[in-house]
Amino acid sequence: MSKALGTLGVPIGVVGIILLLIVPVPTWMLDILIIVNILFTLVVLLTAMFVKRPLDFSVFPSLLLVATLFRLGLNVASTRLVLGEAHAGQVIQAFGQIAVGGSLVIGAVVFLILVVIQFVVVTKGAERVAEVGARFTLDAMPGKQMAIDADLNAGLITEEQARARRAEVAAEADFYGAMDGASKFVKGDAIAGAIIIVINVVGGIAIGMLQRGMEVGEAVNTYSLLTIGDGLVTQIPALLMAVSTGMIVTRSNAESDLGSSTSSQLSQSRTALLIAGAASVVLGFIPGMPILAFLVVGALLILVAQRIKAAEKAKQELEEAAAGTEVARQPDSTEDLLEQMRVNALEVQLAPDLIDLVSGSADDLLARVRGLRRRIALDYGFVVPPVRTRDSLDLPPSTYVIRVAGIETGRGIAPPGRVLALGDDLGGLPGAVTVEPVFGLPGKWVPAEMRHSAELTGATVIDRGSVVVTHLSSVIVSNAARLLSREDVRVLTESLKSVNPSAVEELVPNLLTLADVQRVLQGLLEEKVPINDLARIYEALTLRAKASHDPEGLIEAARQALGPVIVSRHVDDNVLRVLMIDPGLEQNMLESMRPSELGSQIVLDANRLDALLTSVRNTVDAAAERGLSPVLVCAPALRPAIRRLVAPQRDGLPVLSYSEVTSAQVAIETVGVIRALDPIPA
Known part of the structure; x- marks a missing residue:
């Protein structure tokens, strides 16, 4: 229900605003809408103060447009009531009588001050900051993208982290670009509010004198107070929204909200607070000054400075004690330092709550890893390096990480007291939805006591240790060359x-x-x-x-x-299903072969290369839809170059040569042909 309300709330509100521009509303409804407007802008302002990054409030530009339209709709509705009935509800009446003391001059001055503050100070500054922020963000975007690519190539971040950072950079550019345009809404809103006030005053006086038979003074007093009350009711929320706009565009990324950052940064200099407190005391002794107020403020500043001094001293003592403990705990012998410097070929890090996986029993993680090393040695012919298993306080709960040569290569979760259920009909089972890390299958971590119930639904149930070992096996096989x-x-x-x-x-x-x-x-x-x-x-x-x-x-x-051995790994029911290359295309590729430092390369222009890769992708996908896992077969001279070409696109597509295939005594079934395509238009 709440999700549907959140989805439909804004569209329904926009439709209501449109109706507000057309359909007259009673005074009681106008009062409610004005109160909603004031509280809504107050919530937006407070939200802008508590966000840590501008992108955390990325909906603000669109929200600003809706809020501006809402205020203009209220202006139209209140104008209709002021001019038509000489009454626009209790809220506007209260602002016209109480907020400005019932004085036309005071009301006009207060309104003009609000307009000047909003238009000249806040709106102008926010507009400029948004414009400069958008320009600088767009100019810095290529450099940020290059930095992300450099970190990815250096192995400092994963592909998922790189995608997330790229998305954040694009979202940041979109946000500041939207804020540059949205700030114009605030400026236009301020101008529109002032124009509406003038129209209401002139129109109200004319209607009062010509249609209602009022005296000049009575008409001026009645309609001017109502109009100023209406202006204050809409200008105060507009001012709050303008302040929110300025706060958002001037907010830099921080680790805390505005209040926490302000208090910590203003109190970082004890000397500044001491000087300010002393200056306040001195100013109090100037003749005619309220000495008590200055003394109270100065004493408070000096007291805060003293508390900062005590906090800094306590923090320094804690740091010194921690440093001494660390030095005492860490030996400084050459052997110990060399041991700490050594990079393990294979390492499994476990969150503290996963230590039960290393229980020392016959089927614990360590025993399974020993069995895995033996199986891979028999299957692939090389001895897997010893796998170091240790706990890490830096990992989130239930998380494990697999590292190859010190670089994180795999990450997953294995919640204590749970088993992984894989299947299509898991909706009736309790547990957290997840994705199996090796094959990408959807699953759920269900309570271990519900294992039998999960099996009754047809799900495949896997214990936590098997999940970790299967993931480790996949990582080892994928990185066998590095190991x-x-x-x-x-x-x-x-x-x-x-x-x-x-x-x-x-x-x-x-x-x-x-x-x-x-x-x-x-x-x-x-x-x-x-x-x-x-x-x-x-x-x-x-x-x-x-x-x-x-x-x-x-x-x-x-x-x-090793041809027969290679082919046997891809045979199904003594049949090898293959993808062939069109002879004309294959001849063209042979003619395009060029040697390089990295091996032979197929040199094609960008359009023909895109067309070739598209053909490979389409042919493999067509075979996969039929439930087939074919291999790509080509001329021996082409095999290394084609493998190098398609590996980044189709890592799971094996590439074999004709001589390798013919060396095995198996039936061959052609399930697709990669044909020469016309170049994709540039």
Whole structure:
């Protein structure tokens, strides 16, 4: 109900404002609307004071337009009543009689002062600040985008964080651009209010004298007081909205609201408060000055300065004690420093409330990680580095983080006392909705005691430890190339030498160094090709290395030797489903091949490159809609370049060569053809 009210509230209000401009309203309703207007602008002003960033009140420009339209609608409604009935409700009457003492001169002066304050001071300043803020924000936008890209490329932030920062930069530019235009509403509102007052005074006096038979003085007194009361009723909310506008556009990003920031920053200089207090005391002794008031204010300032001194001293003592404790706690030996400096190849950090996952039982997280290392070693042929598991007070509750070489690579949650239910019919189960971190499946963290109930709904139920280990397995496989170190290659080579010395002695170090072999093995692991059959890989490298040491050629030679193994990982029911490349397009790509430092590249103009990637994307999506997971097959000379081309677009699309496919005894089914497209118009 509340959500529907929030969705429909503003549209209904705008329709009501339009009706207010057309349909006469009774005086009691006008009183209510005027009170709503005053309180609404007061809420907007207080909200502007308590937000920490301007973007936290991003709806303000649109709200300003609606509020301005609302005030103008009230002006029209009150004008209709003032001129038609010489009465516009109790609120306007009270402002005309009580707020200005029933004096026409006082009312006119007060109204003019409000107009001057709003139009000359607040509105003019807010308009200028909004204009400059919009200009500076737009000018700084490219630099901010480049800084985000630089942090992303350096690995300081994740792709999700980069997207969030880009969205914030765009939202900031949109906000200040909108505020630049919205400030014109405030200026126009002030001008319109003054013009309406003049029209009401002149029109009211004319109607009183010509239609109601009033004397000149009576007409002037009646209509002028009503008009000034009407002007004050609308100008005070307009002034509050103008102040809100200025407060929003002058508000910088802060860690606290305006009140907290003001008090902390005004009290940061004890000397300034002492000088101000002493000056207040001295001014009190000037003849004719109210000495008591000056002495009270000065004494308060000096008292606040003394309290600041005591707080600073206590803070300094706490910092010194904390620093001493830290120094005493942290050893300064070289071995300890080296241990703290060491970057772990694999690390799992757990929030304090997840320590129960490392319970020491047979099926705890540590035991499962040991099993995972064994399985990956058997599946991919390399030993996963030891996984360091530790707690971190910096993590939010129920959160775990997976780090590779000190960089966060995966993050998820595993709430205590919960199990993860995956399925389509989870609406009847209690728990927090989530997304499974590896496959992106929708799920819910349901209470562990409801595991059986979740299974009855057809959901797949996974315990917390399995969620963490599955995520860790995905991260390890995706980063296998980074995890394979030079020392790992040396150990693998020595192990192979003990059972097949000829395969090793002919290759290392006579033809290739360990660094060259490491590069080849990393290239295989990067495409999830297992390196279990190390003897066959070394034999293929030996033959290739006698002709060339080109890394790309070495990797392709190793893949050729492992062709049946590579194909077997993509076979379904002894059928390999493939995507082919149109022969004309393939020939064109072969002619466009160029060598580079990073390997062979397909050099195409931007439009044809976009057309090619679009064709790949459309063909893969069409196969996926049929429930198929095909591989892309191409000429051996093209395979590395095409893989390098489509990997950023389709990381899950394997690229195989004709020679690799034909080396395996499987049936081949073509499920799509990537055709040459006309270039996309620029």
